[in-house]
Amino acid sequence: MTRLITIYFSHYCEKARWALERARVDFVEEPHVPGISGIASKVARGNRSVPVLIDGATVLKESADIVRWADASLYPEGDTDVAALCETFDRKLGPATRRVAYGRVLQLPSEQLGVVFGFGLPRWEAHLGRTLAFALAALIRRSLHVTPEGVERSRGAIDEVFATVAERLKDGRRYLCGDAFTAADLTFAALAAPVVAPDFYARFFPSEVMALIKDDITGPYRDSVAFAHARRMYELHR
Numbered sequence: 001m002t003r004l005i006t007i008y009f010s011h012y013c014e015k016a017r018w019a020l021e022r023a024r025v026d027f028v029e030e031p032h033v034p035g036i037s038g039i040a041s042k043v044a045r046g047n048r049s050v051p052v053l054i055d056g057a058t059v060l061k062e063s064a065d066i067v068r069w070a071d072a073s074l075y076p077e078g079d080t081d082v083a084a085l086c087e088t089f090d091r092k093l094g095p096a097t098r099r100v101a102y103g104r105v106l107q108l109p110s111e112q113l114g115v116v117f118g119f120g121l122p123r124w125e126a127h128l129g130r131t132l133a134f135a136l137a138a139l140i141r142r143s144l145h146v147t148p149e150g151v152e153r154s155r156g157a158i159d160e161v162f163a164t165v166a167e168r169l170k171d172g173r174r175y176l177c178g179d180a181f182t183a184a185d186l187t188f189a190a191l192a193a194p195v196v197a198p199d200f201y202a203r204f205f206p207s208e209v210m211a212l213i214k215d216d217i218t219g220p221y222r223d224s225v226a227f228a229h230a231r232r233m234y235e236l237h238r
């Protein structure tokens with residue numbers, strides 16, 4: 001059986017999950033509390049981060065590799081733009097949207113934060129998520145540099161990526177690389193999800209937290225072309 005080790009609400013994990021579900025791969029998701037995810041990743045021969053996909057002897061430690069493994073046609077042959085865009089989104093957009101979202105979510109009281117960390121997990125690990133919420137928040141804040149300056153820098157990075165996306169779509173094309181949905185659109189929409197809050201992504205959060213994300217985090221992006229593109233990719237292809 002194919003296994004996918006995740007942090008339930010992680011947007012890199014959502015990217016892998018989206019590709020697998022779209023390709024109708026039969027897999028079992030094993031979601032974890034951040035931190036425990038690192039142990040699960042290591043045990044599966046990953047490099048601490050998630051997602052990790054295990055299929056027999058195959059172990060994939062990068063979400064981009066999982067997308068390609070799920071459906072190689074998402075990377076049309078000869079189109080180097082797709083891989084280059086995915087690389088930019090992975091390197092620049094993913095960390096930035098995560099930091100901006102954590103910048104707000106980590107301000108929640110520990111009790112509510114615990115519900116976020118434990119959401120969608122087996123009972124014992126949900127309990128662990130609730131118990132460790134305060135410590136986890138401190139750890140995440142430190143390891144991901146979730147500071148006012150860090151958040152500000154990340155807002156700048158999101159603005160730059162969103163501007164690049166708008167520029168590409170300026171000629172009226174429906175997708176980032178032309179007429180067809182590719183890994184670039186999937187990667188963009190999944191990694192933008194923490195600041196775009198597509199309806200589908202709401203299922204990975206307690207509803208009151210998703211309401212907060214919608215109210216407080218999406219604000220600066222709502223009128224942008226890139227925001228509309230991410231939402232449209234979710235509506236049409238998720």
Ligand SMILES: N[C@@H](CCC(=O)N[C@@H](CS)C(=O)NCC(=O)O)C(=O)O
Pocket residue numbers: 007010011012013034035037038048049050051061062063064090098
């Ligand atoms: N380059 C990796 C990045 C994945 C990533 O950043 N995963 C985060 C969750 S969003 C993670 O596992 N963080 C915990 C850790 O690294 O220990 C990929 O695309 O798969």
